[in-house]
Amino acid sequence: xxxxxxxxxxxxxxxxxxxxxxxxxxxxxxxxxxxxxxxxxxxxxxxxxxxxxxxxxxxxxxxxxxxxxxxxxxxxxxxxxxxxxxxxxxxxxxxxxxx
Amino acid sequence: xxxxxxxxxxxxxxxxxxxxxxxxxxxxxxxxxxxxxxxxxxxxxxxxxxxxxxxxxxxxxxxxxxxxxxxxxxxxxxxxxxxxxxxxxxxxxxxxxxxxxxxxxxxxxxxxxxxxxxxxxxxxxxxxxxxxxxxxxxxxxxxxxxxxxxxxxxxxxxxxxxxxxxxxxxxxxxxxxxxxxxxxxxxxxxxxxxxxxxxxxxxxxxxxxxxxxxxxxxxxxxxxxxxxxxxxxxxxxxxxxxxxxxxxxxxxxxxxxxxxxxx
Numbered sequence: 638x639x640x641x642x643x644x645x646x647x648x649x650x651x652x653x654x655x656x657x658x659x660x661x662x663x664x665x666x667x668x669x670x671x672x673x674x675x676x677x678x679x680x681x682x683x684x685x686x687x688x689x690x691x692x693x694x695x696x697x698x699x700x701x702x703x704x705x706x707x708x709x710x711x712x713x714x715x716x717x718x719x720x721x722x723x724x725x726x727x728x729x730x731x732x733x734x735x736x
Numbered sequence: 737x738x739x740x741x742x743x744x745x746x747x748x749x750x751x752x753x754x755x756x757x758x759x760x761x762x763x764x765x766x767x768x769x770x771x772x773x774x775x776x777x778x779x780x781x782x783x784x785x786x787x788x789x790x791x792x793x794x795x796x797x798x799x800x801x802x803x804x805x806x807x808x809x810x811x812x813x814x815x816x817x818x819x820x821x822x823x824x825x826x827x828x829x830x831x832x833x834x835x836x837x838x839x840x841x842x843x844x845x846x847x848x849x850x851x852x853x854x855x856x857x858x859x860x861x862x863x864x865x866x867x868x869x870x871x872x873x874x875x876x877x878x879x880x881x882x883x884x885x886x887x888x889x890x891x892x893x894x895x896x897x898x899x900x901x902x903x904x905x906x907x908x909x910x911x912x913x914x915x916x917x918x919x920x921x922x923x924x925x926x927x928x929x930x931x932x933x934x935x936x937x938x939x940x941x942x943x944x945x946x947x948x949x950x951x952x953x954x955x956x957x958x959x960x961x962x963x964x965x966x967x968x969x970x971x972x973x974x975x976x977x978x979x980x981x982x983x984x985x986x987x988x989x990x991x992x993x994x995x996x997x998x999x
């Protein structure tokens with residue numbers, strides 16, 4: 638009986654801890670998760686915020702057409718895009734062979 | 737109910753609660769894809785075994801060999817259903833894990849997967865009910881007919897998902913090219929770099945054309961129109977588009993290197 642209660646307590650604790658861990662992951666991944674996983678989508682790979690954190694980026698001068706944008710591309714962005722392109726796979730579906 | 741019994745039931749329920757999420761999280765899209773490869777291999781092997789059994793029966797028409805044809809045939813049919821099932825599960829998880837896929841496509845695929853998984857269960861019951869060679873032939877033909885139905889809707893939408901992803905990559909290349917060109921146009925002695933960017937631009941245009949062609953092929957993936965061939969054609973266009981994009985990326989990379997060196 639005592640063993641049973643201890644087992645229940647242990648499992649309930651594991652459930653509680655794993656629940657907290659899963660909830661805790663969300664804010665950490667939060668807004669940056671999409672950028673890290675797929676920076677090339679839309680303008681994500683070239684926005685100003687991301688560029689500010691990248692060293693060795695090419696920055697457009699103030700003579701750009703709209704003048705105020707600070708658009709950057711880094712070698713890191715290019716390398717990541719290459720990796721994504723090489724990872725694209727388009728698999729055919731098999732078929733049943735004749736009897 | 738005594739306390740001991742209640743405690744035992746509570747323990748079981750808690751165990752189930754603990755194990756359930758573990759099993760759900762265990763299967764990722766890449767695991768599901770591997771499971772599909774495995775199921776595909778098993779299906780090929782099962783069909784070979786069935787063919788061998790038929791050869792044996794043709795050489796020696798005993799009851800035992802006849803039964804072997806029926807058993808291996810049923811096994812081969814189950815294996816082919818396992819293959820389709822694994823493919824559908826992979827497609828389901830693939831779209832579920834990708835936050836960039838438009839919701840309408842995602843919902844269409846997941847609905848089709850659910851419907852078709854139900855159809856597979858019904859077909860399994862029919863396979864289990866086969867008792868002789870005639871029934872085996874009838875069920876085989878039925879499954880061949882259903883096979884296209886099971887995969888065509890999901891294949892078409894899956895193709896559209898790939899088109900969406902490929903378009904995003906092409907757009908990113910396009911934006912990178914434009915950004916680099918704007919920088920280069922403000923530089924002196926920029927001919928060599930502009931040449932690289934022109935080559936990249938040309939590849940990007942080719943990629944977009946091939947992606948558009950793939951979209952057209954996927955749009956024709958219907959039961960009435962050789963769906964697997966159309967799907968395969970769409971895939972081929974996307975493979976060429978991927979080559980175009982990798983080539984464009986190479987030119988952009990070279991242009992970037994020249995800008996860094998000369999800047």
